[in-house]
Amino acid sequence: MNSELARDAGKPSEFPDDGLPEVAIMGRSNVGKSSVINVLVGRKNLARTSSTPGKTRRIHFFQVEGAMYLVDLPGFGWARVGRQERAAWQPMVESYLRGTREALRGAILLIDLRRGPGDEERSLLDWLHHEGIPARVAWTKSDKLKPGKAAQQARAFATELGLEPGQSAAVSSLRARGFAPLVGWLQEWTGVPFRRADGTPF
Numbered sequence: 487m488n489s490e491l492a493r494d495a496g497k498p499s500e501f502p503d504d505g506l507p508e509v510a511i512m513g514r515s516n517v518g519k520s521s522v523i524n525v526l527v528g529r530k531n532l533a534r535t536s537s538t539p540g541k542t543r544r545i546h547f548f549q550v551e552g553a554m555y556l557v558d559l560p561g562f563g564w565a566r567v568g569r570q571e572r573a574a575w576q577p578m579v580e581s582y583l584r585g586t587r588e589a590l591r592g593a594i595l596l597i598d599l600r601r602g603p604g605d606e607e608r609s610l611l612d613w614l615h616h617e618g619i620p621a622r623v624a625w626t627k628s629d630k631l632k633p634g635k636a637a638q639q640a641r642a643f644a645t646e647l648g649l650e651p652g653q654s655a656a657v658s659s660l661r662a663r664g665f666a667p668l669v670g671w672l673q674e675w676t677g678v679p680f681r682r683a684d685g686t687p688f
Protein backbone atom coordinates (compact mmCIF):
# COMPACT_ATOMS: atom_id res chain seq x y z
CA MET A 487 0.00 0.00 0.00
CA ASN A 488 1.18 3.55 -0.64
CA SER A 489 1.39 5.13 2.76
CA GLU A 490 2.98 8.09 4.47
CA LEU A 491 2.89 9.90 7.78
CA ALA A 492 0.85 12.84 6.53
CA ARG A 493 0.28 14.66 9.82
CA ASP A 494 1.85 14.48 13.25
CA ALA A 495 -0.62 16.57 15.20
CA GLY A 496 -0.10 18.10 18.60
CA LYS A 497 -3.29 20.14 18.52
CA PRO A 498 -6.65 20.09 16.70
CA SER A 499 -5.65 22.81 14.25
CA GLU A 500 -3.07 20.35 12.93
CA PHE A 501 -5.63 17.65 12.07
CA PRO A 502 -6.10 17.11 8.31
CA ASP A 503 -8.95 19.06 6.77
CA ASP A 504 -9.17 17.40 3.36
CA GLY A 505 -12.24 15.35 4.30
CA LEU A 506 -10.69 11.94 3.52
CA PRO A 507 -12.28 9.17 5.60
CA GLU A 508 -10.47 8.26 8.81
CA VAL A 509 -10.34 5.17 11.02
CA ALA A 510 -8.99 5.52 14.55
CA ILE A 511 -6.75 2.80 15.96
CA MET A 512 -7.16 2.91 19.73
CA GLY A 513 -6.04 1.10 22.84
CA ARG A 514 -3.76 1.33 25.81
CA SER A 515 -0.05 1.90 25.46
CA ASN A 516 1.89 -1.14 24.29
CA VAL A 517 -1.19 -3.07 23.12
CA GLY A 518 0.17 -3.16 19.57
CA LYS A 519 -1.36 -0.17 17.73
CA SER A 520 1.76 0.76 15.75
CA SER A 521 2.40 -2.90 14.90
CA VAL A 522 -1.13 -3.36 13.53
CA ILE A 523 -0.77 -0.22 11.39
CA ASN A 524 2.55 -1.46 10.01
CA VAL A 525 1.03 -4.82 9.02
CA LEU A 526 -1.95 -3.11 7.39
CA VAL A 527 0.22 -0.89 5.21
CA GLY A 528 2.86 -3.57 4.61
CA ARG A 529 5.75 -1.56 6.03
CA LYS A 530 8.15 -2.61 8.75
CA ASN A 531 8.31 0.65 10.60
CA LEU A 532 6.01 3.33 9.21
CA ALA A 533 4.42 3.63 12.64
CA ARG A 534 7.20 3.38 15.15
CA THR A 535 6.85 0.50 17.57
CA SER A 536 8.25 0.64 21.05
CA SER A 537 8.83 -1.70 23.94
CA THR A 538 8.56 1.29 26.29
CA PRO A 539 4.86 1.97 26.89
CA GLY A 540 3.44 5.42 26.47
CA LYS A 541 5.81 6.91 23.91
CA THR A 542 3.21 8.35 21.55
CA ARG A 543 1.96 11.73 22.75
CA ARG A 544 0.68 13.03 19.46
CA ILE A 545 -1.92 11.97 16.94
CA HIS A 546 -0.36 10.44 13.85
CA PHE A 547 -2.36 10.49 10.62
CA PHE A 548 -1.11 7.87 8.16
CA GLN A 549 -2.47 8.50 4.70
CA VAL A 550 -3.05 5.30 2.73
CA GLU A 551 -3.34 5.20 -1.07
CA GLY A 552 -4.08 8.93 -0.96
CA ALA A 553 -7.62 7.86 -0.05
CA MET A 554 -7.96 7.48 3.72
CA TYR A 555 -6.19 7.96 7.05
CA LEU A 556 -5.31 5.42 9.68
CA VAL A 557 -5.17 7.47 12.87
CA ASP A 558 -2.76 6.33 15.58
CA LEU A 559 -4.15 7.78 18.79
CA PRO A 560 -2.07 8.12 21.96
CA GLY A 561 -2.65 5.10 24.19
CA PHE A 562 -4.69 5.41 27.30
CA GLY A 563 -3.58 3.51 30.40
CA TRP A 564 -1.35 6.16 31.81
CA ALA A 565 0.65 4.42 34.48
CA ARG A 566 3.98 5.83 33.35
CA VAL A 567 2.82 9.25 32.25
CA GLY A 568 2.92 12.22 34.58
CA ARG A 569 -0.25 14.13 35.32
CA GLN A 570 0.94 17.24 33.54
CA GLU A 571 1.72 15.42 30.34
CA ARG A 572 -1.58 13.59 30.47
CA ALA A 573 -3.43 16.86 30.88
CA ALA A 574 -1.76 18.11 27.71
CA TRP A 575 -2.88 15.38 25.35
CA GLN A 576 -6.04 13.88 26.80
CA PRO A 577 -8.15 16.88 25.71
CA MET A 578 -6.63 16.60 22.25
CA VAL A 579 -7.71 12.96 21.94
CA GLU A 580 -11.16 13.81 23.21
CA SER A 581 -11.46 16.72 20.84
CA TYR A 582 -10.50 14.39 18.02
CA LEU A 583 -13.17 11.83 18.93
CA ARG A 584 -15.91 14.17 19.99
CA GLY A 585 -18.47 14.00 17.21
CA THR A 586 -17.27 17.02 15.31
CA ARG A 587 -15.15 15.12 12.81
CA GLU A 588 -17.31 13.92 9.98
CA ALA A 589 -14.26 12.24 8.51
CA LEU A 590 -14.11 9.72 11.38
CA ARG A 591 -15.90 6.64 10.02
CA GLY A 592 -15.02 4.07 12.63
CA ALA A 593 -12.72 2.99 15.43
CA ILE A 594 -10.82 -0.21 16.02
CA LEU A 595 -10.11 -0.73 19.70
CA LEU A 596 -7.17 -3.02 20.35
CA ILE A 597 -7.21 -5.19 23.47
CA ASP A 598 -4.46 -7.60 24.51
CA LEU A 599 -5.89 -11.10 24.14
CA ARG A 600 -4.09 -12.30 27.27
CA ARG A 601 -5.55 -9.54 29.34
CA GLY A 602 -9.05 -8.88 28.03
CA PRO A 603 -11.09 -5.72 28.53
CA GLY A 604 -10.80 -3.52 31.61
CA ASP A 605 -12.88 -0.58 32.78
CA GLU A 606 -11.11 1.81 30.39
CA GLU A 607 -11.95 -0.32 27.35
CA ARG A 608 -15.54 -0.81 28.47
CA SER A 609 -16.16 2.87 29.05
CA LEU A 610 -14.46 3.78 25.79
CA LEU A 611 -16.75 1.41 23.85
CA ASP A 612 -19.81 2.84 25.63
CA TRP A 613 -18.64 6.32 24.80
CA LEU A 614 -18.00 5.54 21.10
CA HIS A 615 -21.48 4.00 20.93
CA HIS A 616 -22.95 7.11 22.53
CA GLU A 617 -21.11 9.31 20.00
CA GLY A 618 -22.44 7.18 17.15
CA ILE A 619 -18.96 6.09 16.06
CA PRO A 620 -18.95 2.47 14.76
CA ALA A 621 -16.51 0.43 16.82
CA ARG A 622 -14.86 -2.97 16.42
CA VAL A 623 -12.38 -4.82 18.60
CA ALA A 624 -9.13 -6.53 17.63
CA TRP A 625 -7.59 -8.89 20.20
CA THR A 626 -3.84 -8.47 19.84
CA LYS A 627 -0.76 -10.68 20.27
CA SER A 628 -2.72 -13.86 19.68
CA ASP A 629 0.58 -15.64 18.95
CA LYS A 630 1.32 -15.50 22.67
CA LEU A 631 -1.43 -18.05 23.34
CA LYS A 632 -2.00 -21.57 22.07
CA PRO A 633 -4.52 -21.46 19.18
CA GLY A 634 -7.32 -23.22 21.09
CA LYS A 635 -6.89 -20.99 24.11
CA ALA A 636 -6.73 -17.89 21.89
CA ALA A 637 -10.03 -18.72 20.21
CA GLN A 638 -11.68 -19.51 23.53
CA GLN A 639 -10.53 -16.26 25.16
CA ALA A 640 -11.58 -14.21 22.13
CA ARG A 641 -15.08 -15.71 22.24
CA ALA A 642 -15.43 -15.20 25.99
CA PHE A 643 -14.29 -11.56 25.89
CA ALA A 644 -16.53 -10.78 22.91
CA THR A 645 -19.51 -12.15 24.82
CA GLU A 646 -18.48 -10.20 27.89
CA LEU A 647 -18.50 -6.96 25.84
CA GLY A 648 -21.76 -7.83 24.08
CA LEU A 649 -20.08 -7.84 20.64
CA GLU A 650 -21.89 -9.51 17.75
CA PRO A 651 -20.09 -12.19 15.74
CA GLY A 652 -17.95 -10.41 13.17
CA GLN A 653 -17.41 -7.34 15.34
CA SER A 654 -14.16 -8.59 16.85
CA ALA A 655 -11.18 -10.61 15.68
CA ALA A 656 -7.94 -11.99 17.10
CA VAL A 657 -4.76 -10.87 15.33
CA SER A 658 -1.04 -11.45 15.47
CA SER A 659 1.02 -8.63 14.02
CA LEU A 660 4.14 -10.69 14.61
CA ARG A 661 2.86 -13.32 12.17
CA ALA A 662 0.56 -11.02 10.15
CA ARG A 663 -2.36 -13.38 10.87
CA GLY A 664 -6.03 -12.74 11.48
CA PHE A 665 -6.25 -9.46 9.55
CA ALA A 666 -9.06 -10.40 7.13
CA PRO A 667 -11.86 -9.08 9.38
CA LEU A 668 -9.96 -5.82 9.99
CA VAL A 669 -9.47 -5.11 6.32
CA GLY A 670 -13.16 -5.91 5.82
CA TRP A 671 -14.11 -3.23 8.37
CA LEU A 672 -11.69 -0.76 6.78
CA GLN A 673 -13.11 -1.37 3.33
CA GLU A 674 -16.68 -1.07 4.62
CA TRP A 675 -15.89 2.25 6.30
CA THR A 676 -13.54 3.85 3.77
CA GLY A 677 -13.85 1.92 0.49
CA VAL A 678 -10.11 1.22 0.46
CA PRO A 679 -9.20 -2.44 -0.23
CA PHE A 680 -6.16 -3.32 1.88
CA ARG A 681 -3.90 -6.02 0.44
CA ARG A 682 -0.67 -7.64 1.51
CA ALA A 683 2.52 -6.16 0.06
CA ASP A 684 2.58 -8.91 -2.62
CA GLY A 685 -0.96 -8.03 -3.66
CA THR A 686 -2.65 -11.10 -2.16
CA PRO A 687 -5.60 -10.74 0.23
CA PHE A 688 -5.06 -10.83 3.99
Ligand SMILES: Nc1nc2c(ncn2[C@@H]2O[C@H](COP(=O)(O)OP(=O)(O)O)[C@@H](O)[C@H]2O)c(=O)[nH]1
Nearest residue numbers: 515516517518519520521535536627658659660
Ligand atom coordinates in the same frame (compact mmCIF):
# COMPACT_ATOMS: atom_id res chain seq x y z
N1 LIG B 1 4.37 -11.35 20.23
C1 LIG B 1 3.83 -10.24 19.72
N2 LIG B 1 4.30 -9.01 20.11
C2 LIG B 1 3.72 -7.91 19.59
C3 LIG B 1 2.63 -8.00 18.66
N3 LIG B 1 2.25 -6.74 18.36
C4 LIG B 1 3.07 -5.91 19.04
N4 LIG B 1 3.96 -6.59 19.79
C5 LIG B 1 5.02 -6.03 20.65
O1 LIG B 1 4.42 -5.24 21.66
C6 LIG B 1 5.19 -4.04 21.90
C7 LIG B 1 4.31 -2.81 21.69
O2 LIG B 1 3.90 -2.75 20.35
P1 LIG B 1 3.48 -1.35 19.69
O3 LIG B 1 2.96 -1.68 18.32
O4 LIG B 1 4.60 -0.36 19.77
O5 LIG B 1 2.28 -0.90 20.65
P2 LIG B 1 1.56 0.54 20.79
O6 LIG B 1 2.19 1.21 21.97
O7 LIG B 1 0.12 0.22 21.06
O8 LIG B 1 1.76 1.27 19.49
C8 LIG B 1 6.36 -4.10 20.95
O9 LIG B 1 7.47 -4.61 21.66
C9 LIG B 1 5.90 -5.05 19.87
O10 LIG B 1 6.97 -5.73 19.24
C10 LIG B 1 2.18 -9.32 18.26
O11 LIG B 1 1.24 -9.51 17.47
N5 LIG B 1 2.81 -10.38 18.84
Ligand SMILES: [Mg+2]
Nearest residue numbers: 519520534542
Ligand atom coordinates in the same frame (compact mmCIF):
# COMPACT_ATOMS: atom_id res chain seq x y z
MG1 LIG C 1 2.51 3.15 19.06
